[in-house]
Amino acid sequence: MANKDTGKKKISESTIRRLSLYYRALSLLEKENYETIASKELAKREKLTPAQVRKDLSFFGSFGTRGLGYPVTELKHRIAKILGIDRIWNIAMVGVGNIGSALVSYKEFQRQGFSIKLIFDNDQRKIGSNHKGLIVSDIKDMPRLLREHNIQMVVLAVPAIVAQYIIDDVVAAGIKAILNFAPINLQVPDDVYLRNENMSMELEYLSFVISNHYKPKN
Amino acid sequence: MANKDTGKKKISESTIRRLSLYYRALSLLEKENYETIASKELAKREKLTPAQVRKDLSFFGSFGTRGLGYPVTELKHRIAKILGIDRIWNIAMVGVGNIGSALVSYKEFQRQGFSIKLIFDNDQRKIGSNHKGLIVSDIKDMPRLLREHNIQMVVLAVPAIVAQYIIDDVVAAGIKAILNFAPINLQVPDDVYLRNENMSMELEYLSFVISNHYKPKN
Numbered sequence: 453m454a455n456k457d458t459g460k461k462k463i464s465e466s467t468i469r470r471l472s473l474y475y476r477a478l479s480l481l482e483k484e485n486y487e488t489i490a491s492k493e494l495a496k497r498e499k500l501t502p503a504q505v506r507k508d509l510s511f512f513g514s515f516g517t518r519g520l521g522y523p524v525t526e527l528k529h530r531i532a533k534i535l536g537i538d539r540i541w542n543i544a545m546v547g548v549g550n551i552g553s554a555l556v557s558y559k560e561f562q563r564q565g566f567s568i569k570l571i572f573d574n575d576q577r578k579i580g581s582n583h584k585g586l587i588v589s590d591i592k593d594m595p596r597l598l599r600e601h602n603i604q605m606v607v608l609a610v611p612a613i614v615a616q617y618i619i620d621d622v623v624a625a626g627i628k629a630i631l632n633f634a635p636i637n638l639q640v641p642d643d644v645y646l647r648n649e650n651m652s653m654e655l656e657y658l659s660f661v662i663s664n665h666y667k668p669k670n
Numbered sequence: 671m672a673n674k675d676t677g678k679k680k681i682s683e684s685t686i687r688r689l690s691l692y693y694r695a696l697s698l699l700e701k702e703n704y705e706t707i708a709s710k711e712l713a714k715r716e717k718l719t720p721a722q723v724r725k726d727l728s729f730f731g732s733f734g735t736r737g738l739g740y741p742v743t744e745l746k747h748r749i750a751k752i753l754g755i756d757r758i759w760n761i762a763m764v765g766v767g768n769i770g771s772a773l774v775s776y777k778e779f780q781r782q783g784f785s786i787k788l789i790f791d792n793d794q795r796k797i798g799s800n801h802k803g804l805i806v807s808d809i810k811d812m813p814r815l816l817r818e819h820n821i822q823m824v825v826l827a828v829p830a831i832v833a834q835y836i837i838d839d840v841v842a843a844g845i846k847a848i849l850n851f852a853p854i855n856l857q858v859p860d861d862v863y864l865r866n867e868n869m870s871m872e873l874e875y876l877s878f879v880i881s882n883h884y885k886p887k888n
Contacts, residue, residue, distance in 0.1 A: 655782075
């Protein structure tokens with residue numbers, strides 16, 4: 453069903469990103485008691501063209517009424533379904549340093565159905581301690597615990613030097629989706645999806661841009 | 671000089687990203703007392719092909735000796751220069767919630783020359799308080815303080831609903847490079863460079879991928 457809706461493999465990464473933004477805008481509109489929203493208004497809120505919004509939302513088939521716009525709640529639910537966020541995902545956080553620890557306390561994750569169920573570290577001083585309501589588990593027990601708790605996504609916030617070693621264990625435990633914060637290229641099998649995110653590297657990119665008066669596409 | 675080195679506008683975003691990774695690898699190699707490194711070995715460490723590494727490093731002109739490889743320290747310095755990280759950047763953090771607060775305490779930034787000089791919030795309970803050695807300033811004083819402290823980059827970690835309003839002030843203060851964590855599309859003039867980063871949206875992307883058995887390029 454979802455495959456049919458998304459036209460599988462045809463949605464670009466930037467479209468998915470915009471769906472995430474529309475989802476947020478629609479959630480807000482719902483709170484403001486809007487029943488319908490015109491593509492023009494949604495476009496204005498997201499600093500996009502109305503044509504772009506209509507094109508993105510055409511993935512959902514014929515939808516919205518000329519003159520009336522899109523029904524807010526229904527559109528929100530349809531986008532949630534496409535994004536797979538109409539359910540709860542069980543997440544494990546590996547590494548409880550500055551970044552890992554901040555992410556654990558980031559309430560937005562929980563609100564959006566990304567439920568951090570397990571947290572791991574290799575530091576004996578942290579293992580067994582309570583961290584925002586979760587007990588830090590020993591990373592040695594990770595493969596077993598990931599399976600036992602039916603974890604579907606892993607967030608990796610460990611030092612670069614151990615990241616490949618740890619991701620190999622994560623993959624061996626059957627995890628197919630990983631968000632990596634370590635500043636290193638990691639290797640995963642073809643059927644595992646890995647996203648990399650690193651704040652220092654983002655700042656280095658900005659540094660490059662302003663040092664070289666380089667004009668990339670915004 | 672740097673413009674000449676980088677061949678301006680010819681370096682792709684993925685090349686810049688790899689330069690950041692090489693820089694990290696070379697810093698590590700330096701600590702391990704390596705004097706030279708072969709493209710093959712650097713490639714292996716970064717899970718890339720030797721041809722890719724040689725191509726990336728060819729931006730630096732003729733460099734490295736066949737059989738001996740690249741001189742580690744010199745290559746590291748050249749990459750630092752290209753990335754603009756052979757200097758200190760003055761950064762301001764706007765918003766001291768979970769994410770902003772974690773970033774302030776993230777020591778890697780400071781080590782890499784990204785020096786957080788100012789932090790701002792609009793919460794009266796936070797203003798004036800000490801946060802990891804920095805006093806939280808009132809966001810109302812931001813335009814003046816950004817100029818007075820010669821801030822060159824701003825990290826925005828504020829709620830989506832106020833983000834455009836705040837970024838307008840940041841831009842008016844003459845800032846040309848902004849890293850935004852709010853999950854919203856923001857508008858900036860053409861001469862300002864904006865990077866967006868949002869962990870929830872990354873998780874939503876993973877959710878989309880595994881919900882739809884979608885196979886994007888890794």
